[in-house]
Every structure is written in C-alpha cells, then in structure tokens.
Amino acid sequence: MASDIRDWWDKNSARYQDACDLTVDIHYGPGSPNEDELKLLGELAGKRVLELGCGGGQCTVAFALRGARATGIDFAAGQLEFARKLAAEHGVDVEFVQHDVRDLSPIDAASQDIVFSAFALMYLEDRPAVFREVLRVLRPGGVFAFSVDHPLFRKVDLETLRIVESYHETGPAEDDLGALGATTMYRYRPSDLHNALVDAGFVVERLIEPDSRKRYAHDPWFGRWGVYLPEVLDLVPSTLIFKAVKPGASR
Numbered sequence: 001m002a003s004d005i006r007d008w009w010d011k012n013s014a015r016y017q018d019a020c021d022l023t024v025d026i027h028y029g030p031g032s033p034n035e036d037e038l039k040l041l042g043e044l045a046g047k048r049v050l051e052l053g054c055g056g057g058q059c060t061v062a063f064a065l066r067g068a069r070a071t072g073i074d075f076a077a078g079q080l081e082f083a084r085k086l087a088a089e090h091g092v093d094v095e096f097v098q099h100d101v102r103d104l105s106p107i108d109a110a111s112q113d114i115v116f117s118a119f120a121l122m123y124l125e126d127r128p129a130v131f132r133e134v135l136r137v138l139r140p141g142g143v144f145a146f147s148v149d150h151p152l153f154r155k156v157d158l159e160t161l162r163i164v165e166s167y168h169e170t171g172p173a174e175d176d177l178g179a180l181g182a183t184t185m186y187r188y189r190p191s192d193l194h195n196a197l198v199d200a201g202f203v204v205e206r207l208i209e210p211d212s213r214k215r216y217a218h219d220p221w222f223g224r225w226g227v228y229l230p231e232v233l234d235l236v237p238s239t240l241i242f243k244a245v246k247p248g249a250s251r
C-alpha cells in the first residue's frame with residue numbers, strides 16, 4: 001500500500017505543486033496560521049532541522065533561509081525534483097533524501113534539534129513506529145512539531161455539510177484531494193496521535209486546532225481544489241497541529 005501512495009505522489013507531484021502554488025514558508029496547513037504566528041519551533045538559525053514528507057520543499061527551503069541546517073525526506077521522486085530546483089532557485093544548501101519516513105536509518109541518533117512535518121503523517125499506517133524513530137533522531141530537549149488533516153474535517157460531506165462517518169472510524173480510507181483525485185490515508189483521532197506520542201516517550205506540549213473560520217493571509221490552500229470550502233471551514237477545523245518534546249536536556 002505504501003508503494004501505491006508513493007507512486008500516486010510521484011505521478012501527481014507536478015499537478016499538486018501547480019494546484020497548491022505554495023510559497024516558500026513554514027506553513028502548517030489549510031485554515032491555519034504559519035510558524036511566524038504560532039512560534040512553536042523557537043530560534044532556527046544554526047539548528048538542525050529534519051522535515052518528514054517534505055514534498056516540494058517549500059518549508060525545508062524556508063528553514064534553510066532562516067539559517068537552519070535543513071534536511072528534507074520524501075519518498076516521491078517527483079516531489080524531490082521540484083524541491084531540489086526550488087532550493088537551487090533560492091541559493092540554499094539543503095539536503096533532500098529520497099526515503100520512506102517510516103525508516104529514518106539515514107539519519108543519525110540524536111542528530112536533530114527539530115523534526116517538522118506538514119500534512120504528510122496521515123499517509124502512514126504505523127505512526128507509533130515513526131514516532132519512535134523521530135524520538136531516536138532528536139537530541140534530548142529537541143522539538144517535534146507536525147500538522148495533519150483535522151480528523152473531523154474528513155467526516156463532513158462537502159455538499160450536504162453533514163457528518164457522514166463515525167468519528168471513531170480509523171484505518172485506511174480514501175483521501176479525496178478534489179480536482180487532483182484520490183489516494184489512501186490512514187484515519188486517526190487526536191487521542192490516537194496524542195497517546196502514540198506519549199507511548200513513544202514524548203512530552204506533548206501543545207495540541208492546536210486553528211480557528212478555520214478566520215482567513216489567514218498566507219493560507220495557500222484556501223479556495224483550492226474545491227475541498228477547503230468556506231462553508232466547511234466555518235463548521236470544523238481543517239488542520240490539527242502537535243508540538244511534542246523529547247525529554248532530557250534543557251532547550
């Protein structure tokens with residue numbers, strides 16, 4: 001199944017980048033403030049930052065532009081091709097690694113100050129295993145911040161605005177990306193993610209559900225794909241964000 005998801009992202013990379021037209025920025029997702037507003041990561045200059053599921057590298061490049069030593073991992077060759085060009089255009093030295101983020105063996109233990117991910121971890125079947133890997137590559141006191149689809153957003157039918165599936169339903173499901181078509185994602189509840197982080201050994205510091213009724217100036221997704229409709233965003237949050245910390249040394 002992971003190879004189907006990889007092939008989908010590989011095949012649809014150009015259309016995804018075209019449809020999103022993302023700016024180089026540390027974004028968290030649709031209907032959400034960006035890092036400049038949320039300030040979850042602290043000072044970035046000189047920090048080692050690893051981005052999981054970096055896609056076209058807009059965040060990875062933004063980390064590098066702020067003085068971080070940034071590495072982006074993604075398993076889709078098409079996405080990384082876009083990301084490498086973007087880094088070159090911005091004149092930054094970023095390492096992009098083509099790899100499945102379920103296996104972070106290319107990354108040394110305790111080598112990262114920050115692990116970041118925007119809208120990628122919903123495609124992973126075994127998130128607890130990934131959280132354990134993230135804990136391994138972070139230094140003590142290191143920060144893990146990630147965003148995913150808010151699970152409630154995916155339960156609403158876009159035409160009738162009714163909840164059409166049990167909140168408690170988890171496991172594989174179709175990920176409807178509107179005009180781009182559909183791939184597979186793995187459903188979760190916030191409690192599933194929270195408890196998996198705690199079980200892996202993290203201290204969860206923040207759980208953020210941005211008020212998607214507000215229109216954030218930088219929001220690149222708003223109005224795109226026919227998915228993030230104002231009438232849906234008025235009802236339910238579209239993005240869920242976690243900030244967790246690896247226990248140990250002070251930051």
Ligand SMILES: C[S@@+](CC[C@H](N)C(=O)[O-])C[C@H]1O[C@@H](n2cnc3c(N)ncnc32)[C@H](O)[C@@H]1O
Binds near residue numbers: 123
């Ligand atoms: C919705 S895109 C988000 C990309 C980028 N973070 C952004 O904000 O635009 C999801 C990305 O996750 C990547 N991805 C999904 N599952 C992955 C896995 N198991 N290993 C590596 N990359 C993965 C896909 O290739 C895709 O580039």
